[in-house]
Amino acid sequence: MNRELINGLIEKYKNGSATEAEKQTLMNWYREVAEEESVFPGAEHDIENQMLQRLQLDIKPVNKRNNLRLWAAAASILLVLSAGVLLLKSHLIRPGTQSDTELAGNAISPGGNKAFLTLANGTKISLTDAQAGEVATQGGIQIKKTGEGQIMYVISDQKQKAAKTTEYNTIETPRGGQYKLLLPDGTVVWLNAVSSVRFPVNFSSQKERRVELTGEAYFDVAQDKDLPFRVVARGQEVEVLGTSFNISAFPDEQESRTTLVQGAVKISAGNSSVQLRPGQQAAVTGSIHVKNIDPAEAVAWKNGYFRFDDEPLESIMRQISRWYDVDVTFAGEPLKSELFAAAAKRSTGISELLSVMEQTGDVKFDIDGSHITVRKKNK
Known part of the structure; x- marks a missing residue:
């Protein structure tokens, strides 16, 4: 969809002349490109600001699951665009007018590349601290860390290819960690926070390539x-x-x-x-x-993004807990089922993320150190 058409739709939405179909087109476009471009094309900051202010004044968030699934007209645009304030550098949270959430949460940083490698003999190595180069050797198999921080396995002793037995390694990420690794067969694995993968260091002696996963991972499997x-x-x-x-x-x-x-x-x-x-x-x-x-x-x-589509707050907060390494409690069970839609970079500070969520729903986040309490917003 070309830039001229999108800018025209934004302008029509701003002045209230957009049809329901045009609103839906704008929403669909935003959801497709927000993760890639992170901003409206052409730096339409004035239009963006007016749109967000109008949305906040005129439209209330939708809480019913069936309505959210339909992403009906203006309510869906509110949820997507208001959550997208994170991607639009948040005009709603200005210097000098920060919310209590933002002020209290400045010490909590997003996660990063952190992981531990456990060798077959039980030795545990911090891959975060390991320097580029050889990390360990196991029976003719070298474990190396590349300059980009990726772990890879190299069979340096050709006898290992014919070995009838193999040893297993485990790579695990803590809360606030993620990691990318190259398995011995060339398969690339991205591990999310609080996840682990157990695998043989030599697939050549196996009848299959079997790995065990706990948590979440993306696999790009070598054929x-x-x-x-x-x-x-x-x-x-x-x-x-x-x-x-x-x-x-x-x-x-x-x-x-x-x-x-x-x-x-x-x-x-x-x-x-x-x-x-x-x-x-x-x-x-x-x-x-x-x-x-x-x-x-x-x-x-x-x-590198959070993306929540019609997702219960309890599930969202579990993801936030894993990535930012925080503990979360709810001051009331009904809050757990509140539904949210949002898109944000995982590099976003937790205070900014929670502040925008507060503005798109009826919840308030209290931050005390590394603990977050979710409560109903006072009217």
């Missing part, structure tokens, strides 16, 4: 038709030959979700199994449920 790739995660098994997909299998979430970006995967759980097509997501809660989604939603974290 090898003779060695199928399998991920075991929280009661499910995902089988692939060569593809890109995301698995979210945190122990504290109600369901495990596998989202296929490209290729094909087979999900097995209990006595059930399904095969996914690109753009589909399988949710496992004992049984398997498949739905069509935008894969960009599931992999936003890997690309």
Whole structure:
């Protein structure tokens, strides 16, 4: 969609002449490009500011799940654009008029590249502190850290390729951490916060490439038709030959979700199994449920963004807790089911993120050190 058309839609929305279809077009455009461009084209700051002020005065957030799922007209634009203030450098939070949330939360920083490597003999190495170069050696296999901070495995002793036994390593991220690694077969793995992957250091001696995941990871699997790739995660098994997909299998979430970006995967759980097509997501809660989604939603974290679409506040705060390394409590159970839609860079300070969420809903966040209390906003 060209810039002239979008600027025209923004202007029409500002002066109240946009039709419902035009509002929907503007919303769809924003959701598609916000993660890539992070600002309106052409630096339309004056239009943006007037739009946001008008939205705040005229439209109330929608709390019912069915209405949010429909993203109906003006209410959906409020949720997307108001949350998008983070991406638009927030005209609503100005120097000298910061909210209590922002002032109290300045000491809490976003997460970064942090991880620990546990070798087969139990030795634990901080990959955050390790220098570029060789990190460790295991039976003729070198573990190296690249200049970009990525871990990779190199078989330096060719006898290892014919070895009948292999050892296992585990890479895990703490709260406030993420990490990218290259498995011995060339598969690239991005680990989200509070996640771990266990894998053999040599796939050559195996009949399959089997890894174990806890938490969330994005896999870009190296093709090898003779060695199928399998991920075991929280009661499910995902089988692939060569593809890109995301698995979210945190122990504290109600369901495990596998989202296929490209290729094909087979999900097995209990006595059930399904095969996914690109753009589909399988949710496992004992049984398997498949739905069509935008894969960009599931992999936003890997690309450096939060993206919440019609998501309960309890789930959102669990993600915030993992990334910012904070503890969260709710002053009232009903608050947990409040629904939000938002998009923000993961490099955004927690105070700015929470401040904008306060302005798009009826909640207030109290920050005390590394603890956040969520309560109902006083009217």
